[in-house]
Amino acid sequence: MxxxxxxxxxxxxxxxxxxxxxxxxxxxxxxxxxxxxxxxxxxxxxxxxxxxxxxxxxxxxxxxxxxxxxxxxxxxxxxxxxxxxxxxxxxxxxxxxxxxxxxxxxxxxxxxxxxxxxxxxxxxxxxxxxxxxxxxxxxxxxxxxxxxxxxxxxxxxxxxxxxxxxxxxxxxxxxxxxxxxxxxxxxxxxxxxxxxxxxxxxxxxxxxxxxxxxxxxxxxxxxxxxxxxxxxxxxLPAAEPLFPTDMLTDDPGPFFIADVIRAQINVRLKAELPHAIAVAVDQIEETEEQVNVSATIFVEKNSQRPIVIGQRAKMIRDIRHAAQKELAAIYGKPHRLELWVKVEPNWSRNYWMLKKFGYVGA
Structure with a gap:
């Protein structure tokens, strides 16, 4: 035997x-x-x-x-x-x-x-x-x-x-x-x-x-x-697993995608808008071919909106392309982003906006 x-x-x-x-x-x-x-x-x-x-x-x-x-x-x-x-x-x-x-x-x-x-x-x-x-x-x-x-x-x-x-x-x-x-x-x-x-x-x-x-x-x-x-x-003490043993992170996907977009904005606009930017993902739709994402970029002043968009929309186009490339590399699937820019005065002082971005209540 x-x-x-x-x-x-x-x-x-x-x-x-x-x-x-x-x-x-x-x-x-x-x-x-x-x-x-x-x-x-x-x-x-x-x-x-x-x-x-x-x-x-x-x-x-x-x-x-x-x-x-x-x-x-x-x-x-x-x-x-x-x-x-x-x-x-x-x-x-x-x-x-x-x-x-x-x-x-x-x-x-x-x-x-x-x-x-x-x-x-x-x-x-x-x-x-x-x-x-x-x-x-x-x-x-x-x-x-x-x-x-x-x-x-x-x-x-x-x-x-x-x-x-x-x-x-x-x-x-x-x-x-x-x-x-x-x-x-x-x-x-x-x-x-x-x-x-x-x-x-x-x-x-x-x-x-x-x-x-x-x-x-x-x-x-x-x-x-x-x-x-x-x-x-x-x-570490003897204890039962805190999360399923096949889980890598409990970070919600929309928050992570928003962070990727914001990081691309920061790299390009850190001098002009160091902390005035926040991003929220509005919708995610996944198909067999790609992941479609709609997201809103929030600024605090009307004067900041054209900075994010850029001349002839070049800045926001560069942000979108770079974020799409990074997300595709991370998830192994093409991502198509649709980005909007909205003025929300004093969003950084608004509890409900901070909660929307995942900055409080985590």
Missing amino acids: PDVPETPAPPAVFRAGLAAIVGRANTGKSSLLNALIGEKVAVVSPVAQTTRRPVRAIHNEPGLQIVFLDTPGIRQATHSLSSMLNRTARGLVTGSDVVLLLLDASLPPQDEDRGWMQKLAADASPVFAVLNKTDLLRTDDAPGGSAPPRPCAVGGQVGSPTTQGGGARPIQNRKPLRQDSIGLRRAAYETAWIEVLEKNKARNPDFAPPPLRWFEASAATDAGLPELLAAIKDL
Whole structure:
């Protein structure tokens, strides 16, 4: 009788939990989410606050489910929409099994970074401080040497360097910055964290910092991501799956399509209309050949409408073509967009409009 291969036994314990990705604007949160999942589930652009809604993406493997939560980037609130996005981002941290604080390795610590550190220091959730964009920096503190891990003076613990993660993919047009190294930049962020902890300890002698680990990674090259993913797995509790195990995201399709359109607008009009644009999908009709989408682009002033449309409708035509191309690549099926431009004064202060766009009530 021929040997019958044994079926692998299922894992004894299923683990599931929530990992929130937080940080100031433009640290690469959505890029990291896409890299960890291996699919484009969050829209990415070089313009700040491309992410205005919480986006959940689900990593499934035998015996494990990680629900990643991509949050709006924190930035100085110059208008009510920024204030609302900041409150949303901070409020989503509570209840997470682990919080990934994304820090931009290409820049020194900013006030918004310190603000997040203060928020997380007061929370009980374990913190993974992820120094992202390390591909833009040198890997050594001095010629011939590499940066060793530095101890944390007040609470927490330090993870080993994770800049040599496998599965790196080549990236073009990303030139390393020469004025700093990964080690020096990481030391600056560690110092900022220690200062936050010391201030809390001075105010409250009984202050106990949350568990902390440091990671060095690059969402652009995948460096350090296997180590980060493994560390998240180790923290998750035994629990039933939070979502079906074949689900990639719970993000409604219309909101994602609207984000793709808005990202194309931002790339072209970020100087003229940095935060005055919102998009709502009105109708989606799918046929065997293509997906037909009707969407409305909202602006706040009459003077902004011709900017979006452009001379002889060239701007909106370019936006439409670029969004159609991106959506076809993501979904594997041609998309035909019909775009309208409407003036809605003070939409960013209107709760019902914000709900329509998915910015509140998520």
